[in-house]
Amino acid sequence: DPVHAPVVIIGTGLAGYGVAREFRKHDSDTPLILITSDDGRSYSKPMLSTGYTKDTSASDLAQLDAGSMARQLKASVWTMTRVSAIDTANQVIKVGDTETAIHYGKLVLTLGAHVIQPPIAGDGMDLVYSVNDLLDYDDFRTAVHKNGVRKVCIIGGGLIGCEFTNDLLNGGFEVEVVDPLAYCLPTLLPEPAGRAVQAALEAKGARFHFGPLVTSVNLAEQGVVVGLNNGETINADLVLSAVGVRPRTDLAAASGIDINRGIVTDRLLATSAPNVYALGDCAEVAGQVLVYVAPLVAASRALGKTLAGEPTEVVYPPMPVTIKTPACPVVVAPPAIGAEGEWQIQADGQNVRAEFRSAAGDLLGFALTGDATKAKLELQKALPAILP
Numbered sequence: 001d002p003v004h005a006p007v008v009i010i011g012t013g014l015a016g017y018g019v020a021r022e023f024r025k026h027d028s029d030t031p032l033i034l035i036t037s038d039d040g041r042s043y044s045k046p047m048l049s050t051g052y053t054k055d056t057s058a059s060d061l062a063q064l065d066a067g068s069m070a071r072q073l074k075a076s077v078w079t080m081t082r083v084s085a086i087d088t089a090n091q092v093i094k095v096g097d098t099e100t101a102i103h104y105g106k107l108v109l110t111l112g113a114h115v116i117q118p119p120i121a122g123d124g125m126d127l128v129y130s131v132n133d134l135l136d137y138d139d140f141r142t143a144v145h146k147n148g149v150r151k152v153c154i155i156g157g158g159l160i161g162c163e164f165t166n167d168l169l170n171g172g173f174e175v176e177v178v179d180p181l182a183y184c185l186p187t188l189l190p191e192p193a194g195r196a197v198q199a200a201l202e203a204k205g206a207r208f209h210f211g212p213l214v215t216s217v218n219l220a221e222q223g224v225v226v227g228l229n230n231g232e233t234i235n236a237d238l239v240l241s242a243v244g245v246r247p248r249t250d251l252a253a254a255s256g257i258d259i260n261r262g263i264v265t266d267r268l269l270a271t272s273a274p275n276v277y278a279l280g281d282c283a284e285v286a287g288q289v290l291v292y293v294a295p296l297v298a299a300s301r302a303l304g305k306t307l308a309g310e311p312t313e314v315v316y317p318p319m320p321v322t323i324k325t326p327a328c329p330v331v332v333a334p335p336a337i338g339a340e341g342e343w344q345i346q347a348d349g350q351n352v353r354a355e356f357r358s359a360a361g362d363l364l365g366f367a368l369t370g371d372a373t374k375a376k377l378e379l380q381k382a383l384p385a386i387l388p
């Protein structure tokens with residue numbers, strides 16, 4: 001019976017719970033099922049990299065458990081349950097390796113992104129952590145506290161690496177960071193802005209190794225020894241790998257749904273399969289892969305209406321990203337891939353105002369550090385929409 005066929009959402013991150021909440025604003029009757037391979041606790045993922053600065057444990061970060069979310073959403077929430085296949089012709093999903101099959105009227109994929117595992121040799125891999133969800137966070141914090149850890153080596157000087165560097169320094173730890181590129185946040189910021197962040201973190205005690213790759217992590221008498229491809233070594237108690245994330249596309253691809261960098265959708269968040277939608281970190285929405293909160297909030301609002309029978313395209317306004325490095329605050333609105341223009345940069349110590357402008361003078365992106373972040377609203381107003 002198509003009228004009563006449930007809406008099924010796979011994933012209970014900010015996108016999964018977000019779209020469930022938006023859908024319930026417009027439709028309180030259609031059965032709603034959320035399925036997650038984790039424990040279904042609701043939490044704000046950006047808080048994972050401010051744990052020492054704000055002194056929060058994993059249980060502090062968990063806002064509500066799966067049962068409370070189910071009641072609030074008038075939904076059933078299946079936890080610790082992996083969806084293993086989607087039969088898009090019959091509108092059925094398979095759960096785990098059991099025979100359990102669930103029919104869906106509409107299916108929403110909010111599968112998130114997985115961390116990239118750099119190729120590293122050695123017998124110390126058990127001491128290499130990555131923090132991409134609440135369960136990872138709990139493991140990492142437990143490891144940090146259990147072993148009398150004083151020094152952490154971070155692989156990657158991008159957004160997550162720099163945020164954890166600042167946070168661990170605030171927690172009283174020593175931090176050394178390795179990144180093959182030349183300065184902090186190299187894929188997001190022009191060099192003077194990245195150097196400002198680097199200088200601020202160094203002033204708090206961080207040490208950076210720019211240029212080399214980490215190639216090995218081996219157990220030492222105490223902690224590990226991290227080997228770099230320039231011959232240097234770093235001794236540390238633990239390693240945190242933060243080299244970036246990739247949209248989770250394997251389930252969709254195996255089910256015959258179109259993928260590119262992410263699960264491909266149009267502006268209705270519709271995938272190539274009928275009645276299957278995607279949003280959040282796993283999705284490539286009209287060509288945009290944006291692994292941040294603001295885009296998934298905009299997408300949740302639009303899809304909540306679409307699922308309730310009012311087809312609504314997503315609009316992406318300008319969405320600057322705030323990077324949580326309190327030693328040197330950063331706000332960045334990267335220019336679109338392939339945008340033509342040049343950086344115009346004013347720097348005064350830690351305060352860098354960088355504007356990316358076209359030949360005609362139009363603002364296409366910006367990067368601000370330190371006190372220059374005060375210009376955020378003014379510049380944001382002058383930016384073009386990402387998806388008008």
Ligand code: FAD
Nearest residue numbers: 011012013014015037038045046083112280281291292293
């Ligand atoms: P996720 O939260 O990853 O949810 C994915 C869900 O899918 C999970 O419930 C998982 O269990 C489930 N799942 C996956 N595969 C299956 C399967 N086969 N079967 C069943 N369930 C499955 N963004 C910002 O905008 N600002 C910030 O300051 C910021 N800081 C960040 C700091 C850190 C440390 C990290 C890691 C990210 C940060 N981000 C930030 C990014 C932001 O947190 C993410 O963009 C957002 O949380 C993604 O939400 P999501 O729901 O798409 O994915």
